[in-house]
Amino acid sequence: MMENRNDGNGDSMASSPGQNWAGNITYGAERLLRPASLDELAEIISREPRLRALGSRHSFNRIADGPGALVSLTDIPVDPADIRIEGATVRTPAWLRYGDLVPALDTAGLALANLASLPHISLAGAVATGTHGSGEKITSLATQVCAVEFLNGSGETVVLRRGEEDFDGAVVSLGALGVVTHLTLDVEPTYRVAQRVFEHAPWDAVLENFDDIAAAGNSVSIFTRWREDGLADQIWVKYREGHPAPDLSWLGARAAEGPCHPIPGADGSVCTAQMGEFGPWHGRWPHFRLDFEPSAGDELQSEFLLPRRHAAAAVRALRDLAPRIAPLLHICEVRTVAPDSLWLSPAYEQETVGFHFTWHPREAEVRPVLAEIQAALAPLGARPHWGKVFLPDADALPGLYPRWSDFGALRERHDPQRRFGNAFLESLGL
Ligand SMILES: Cc1cc2nc3c(=O)[nH]c(=O)nc-3n(C[C@H](O)[C@H](O)[C@H](O)COP(=O)(O)OP(=O)(O)OC[C@H]3O[C@@H](n4cnc5c(N)ncnc54)[C@H](O)[C@@H]3O)c2cc1C
Known part of the structure; x- marks a missing residue:
């Protein structure tokens, strides 16, 4: 049976929804339901007028919140x-x-x-x-x-x-x-993967050689605090067995001599093995190990994804905003993503570059800076990461997603009464 923690309306199976992982969102939904079987889930769906699934709570905005019940499936046993x-x-x-x-x-x-x-x-x-x-x-x-x-x-x-x-x-x-x-x-x-970290590449050289850097491994992340000295803090290169071992010394970067954390100065031992040591795919693709808390913990995140051909223009725009961004920033991560055909994917039908920001948890100060970042990146076609903090622009989204109205029609077919709707979706114009 389901848990009995908080009885709001004669329902003996509800508890308070609590907070997201980052702690910046206290879910406003009335209660959290935890079915213990798929049959109980079906019963909840037939009964609850407004509801929404909750995952592992790692989103930084109210995408997982709702006006009615949240439903977590994690009590359903998995054989x-x-x-x-x-x-x-x-x-x-x-x-x-x-x-x-x-x-x-x-x-x-x-x-x-x-x-x-x-x-x-x-x-x-x-x-x-x-x-x-x-x-x-x-x-x-x-x-x-x-x-x-x-x-x-x-x-x-x-x-x-x-x-x-x-x-x-x-x-x-x-x-x-x-x-x-x-x-x-x-x-x-x-398959097996290794990763190497290179430090202090000059941004000017990174920009000039962006394509070569993105191709230095199967997966490349550039971490930067937009330092005044114009150096990118770290470049992480992950490569599958068979891929040539990366060496970015020609850029003016130096190979790290010990385990690094994306946030300079933080404990690198919580990260997956580096130093070119091959290991299983799942122990290298993520930056963070499953047995530790990931990232800084005390943080907010935002990310904007735009056509890769605009990478240099976006870097220039963000460097101009560095004095506004840097005081609020743990770290920024720049990544590429290959195109896909999923209607609401931020990489829909375009070679993509993502600019991710891990912020100090000072949301009131972060929001005005986000407004400046979004204004600077909007002309470049930036799409927000759906699970991170951004300022929704309902007028712009249909122009950024060619299948936006098709998604609306699909939703109409599957949820005509908007039982899974929430204020977040409304802020997007959905
Ligand atoms: C430390 C950290 C690092 C991160 N790194 C990355 C990264 O490398 N790349 C990246 O792109 N993002 C990253 N993220 C963002 C993260 O991947 C997304 O926020 C993702 O949605 C989190 O999944 P979740 O299960 O916690 O979702 P939740 O926040 O719980 O929910 C997100 C959405 O999924 C829906 N949902 C969940 N379960 C179901 C279900 N069963 N059925 C239908 N809908 C469901 C919810 O209703 C909600 O709309 C990171 C987040 C954190 C905290």
Whole structure:
């Protein structure tokens, strides 16, 4: 049975929703429901007038909040047999964290194509927000999905497979179509990855050689505090076995001599192994190890993704804003993402570069600076990361996403009563 913590309306199965991971959001939803089985989930969906799925709470805005009930699936037991490997795919409960799926894949000698900077996030939450790692030839995590199964606003079970009409609209869903119960992901034979960190490359040289740097490994991240001395703090290069070992000394960068954290001065031992040591894919693609808290903890995050051809213009714009940005910043990360065909993916149909900001948790000061960043990046076609802090511009979004109105029509079919709606979606004009 479900838990009995807080009885708001004669419902013996509710508790208070609490906060997101960063602690900047106290969910305003009335209660949190924790079904102990998929049948109980179906019963909740048939009964609750307004509800929304909650993942692992790692988003920094109110995308996961709602006016009615939040539903967490993490109390539904997962049997090893629930993770079904068939050929080059795995069908898995969607509420698992990437780190929870890894042992089953390892046992079968299989791997995913990439991961985000942390393995702590749920599959469903990551996919719903277009979460990505880095790599000019690597697409976002949502593109690993080849089938999505969800309960829609009419309580129907919907299964959409890649290639079917509507599939491309239903993966990066912002949680608006229903509660995703299972995902089927592409897998491949396991492989090993190494990473090396290079410090203090001059930004001017980075800009001149951006394409060569992005191609230095399979996955490259440039970390910068937009320092006055014009140096990029670190460049992390992750490369699969068989890829030439990277060396960025020609840029004027030096190879790090010990484990680094993306935030200079923070403890590098919480990060995945560096120094060119090969290890399993899941121990290198993320920056942070599953057994530690990722990142700084005391932080907010924002990210803007724009056509890669505008990378240099965006860097110049952000360098101009450095005096406003730097005092509020832990670190900025620049990554590339390959294009995909998912309607609401920030990398939809374009070679993409992402500018990510890990801020000190001073939201009142961060917001005016975000307004300046967004004004500077808007002419370059910047799309916000759906799970991070940004100032929504409902007028601009349809122009940034060619399939925006198709997504609206898809939502109309699956949730005509807006049972999964929330104020966040309304702020986007959805
Ligand atoms: C330290 C840190 C590092 C990060 N690094 C990266 C990174 O490298 N790359 C990147 O792109 N992002 C990154 N993020 C952002 C993160 O990946 C996204 O916020 C992601 O949505 C988190 O997943 P979640 O399960 O916590 O989702 P939640 O915040 O719980 O929910 C997000 C959305 O998913 C929906 N959802 C969740 N579960 C379901 C379900 N079962 N069915 C339907 N909808 C559902 C929710 O309704 C909501 O709309 C990072 C975040 C943190 C805190």
